[in-house]
Amino acid sequence: MSQKTKWVIVRTLIDKAGSLAAAKAQFIRKRYSWRLGTWLWFGITSIHQLLNTIVSKYDRPVIDTERLRRLWSPPYPIYPRYPQLVKEDEEWHGDEDLLAAGEAIIYGGYRLHLSALPDQSTDPSEGWDNTPRFHFHTLHWLSLILDYAIRHHRREVMAWLLGILTRWLPTQLDRETNDWIWDDHITALRCIVLCQCWLRLREIDHDDSQLSKIAGMIHRHAERLTHPWFYRSDHNHGVTQAYALLIAGLVIPLWSRASQWVSLGRARLEAQMATNVTDEGIHIEHSPFYHCYVLDQFLAAVDLSAAYDTPFSTSFLERLQSMCQAVQIFIKPDGRLAAFGDTSCNSFVSPRVQQAVFEVETKLTMGNGQPGAGSSMLPSQLFPQSGYALLRTSAEQAQLAHTCLVRLSTFSTAHIHRDTLSFEYMIGDREIVVDAGGPYEYGHREREWFLSSMAHNTVVVDGLDHRIGRSAILHWTVRENEIGLGLERIEAGARIRRTFVLLPSRGLCVVDWLASDVLHRFQQRTHLAPLLSIVPQAAQNGVWHVDGESVRLAMAAHIVCDPDTCQEHQPIRVERGWRCVGNRQKQSVPVMVLEAKGAHVGFGLCIMRAADSQSPNSRPLLWHTTESGMCLTIETDDQSMTLHFDPDGSYQVFGRSPSSPHLFDSNKP
Known part of the structure; x- marks a missing residue:
């Protein structure tokens, strides 16, 4: 064994032992003592960093030059795709004048001095906001600029980028005390970028020593990704880690363990699909955006494996197709994703996912970075295993269709919002009721509000967040005259039936019955679309008229409070709320709040599309209390409905119309 080979082994053992000890310290910090765990973590990582600095003087990647050159000769069957979190023009702004001056503007508007960075040893992202700092350390911006420089023969730019990769980056990888360097997600994404850069270098005149340094860093990343304590089996980060291992082993088979990386990466991807994607084809991480993000990586892994003749199992491919079909659940008629969990109203969906969904006969609008409204939208469906319900009326004209997506359950995974029973509602392609969404920014103090139950269209008990868990389904009805859903759950000792x-062609009714043995303060919170404005004077008649750019609504709310247990009955009011529209960007929205303090309370809310000729003083909706519950009467020009x-969560629909003068009961066949 050569001296150089021994140093490579020493480096690998130091990384393995140091990282394992640091992981144990993190466990102590989370489970037992924050102070003790922090002290242990800092001490261990400092020693790890010192040893790495010493070994760096002797460690050199062991790559046979002849073998290295042979690897360039055959064409690679496929170029590995980077799993995009945002659009590429957000990661690098593509300013050619700045690039000529040796600078670049990356995510968040931060400026980098590319020409000076190779000779620095500091982290230029210190002091940045969390999200831009995350994107900086993935180095995807570097891969984008390298592609541009190669296409346009910008040799001076290529020299700066190679300097960053081979001089600046190695100094950063030894900084174990910097949480951003070896973050589990950043490590996987940076490994993919290093593989992309390694492949791109074949297109230009390259230095074998530079190539060897990059290959050595890929080896170091891949080895860390193999460790079980580093792997996130219940998280979308674990998908990225497995995908990165697959790329490192297939695309750059320089090392003896490359075949093991391939086997482990594929096995972990298979396990992720089997464990974290339901039989209904929905990823259980609470977010339409992360469903699409994970799907993008599964699709990329399948393409890569097929090109190298290492296909995935039949069960994996079948569930992958179900994931593509499930995207239709989350696409709203305006072409955007439903803003549940860490999904904002402007969340990005990769073109590859759009194409895959198109291939399973979902019509998409291509080229704008977002899925579009399909001509054949999914009908009403219940997804109990995944925790969603889709209520959608059919209409000959798309602008008359009503769509409501409801969150039934939350799971003990990542990106948890306390948003059970929340919903979004649209008439045609117009937003009516919106969810706050997220993430706003990871690590930011305001993110806590976006995670809370107060930020969602649900019932809040004593101002507390909902627990994690499933809601019981009381009934599910799909008829020509109505679509009904009944849910039940326990929060803070109170039973909620929604x-x-x-x-x-009319609207949506949402009724909550709340019961407990003790007094609670209950709130029903409903966030309206930001472009809707409530006409205040109309509320005096019991009907709130809401005007938008292309829609007029009539809203009626009702509160039932048991006189024997009711202590306080608040008037119906409108507050200001927020919804996430991007990184650290929020938009003000009106929030309809029904509130009462008691042991037995009922809330009723109806949102109906109003006729353009309807007077603001008319009363098309009328709530009233009965001995056994509450009733809503809907009056239109040609029909009356009650x-x-x-x-107990059940309901009945009665009506009379000129074409059918006899009373009908929806609960009778």
């Missing part, structure tokens, strides 16, 4: 009734809601 009923949704979607009426074709809905009766019982405290």
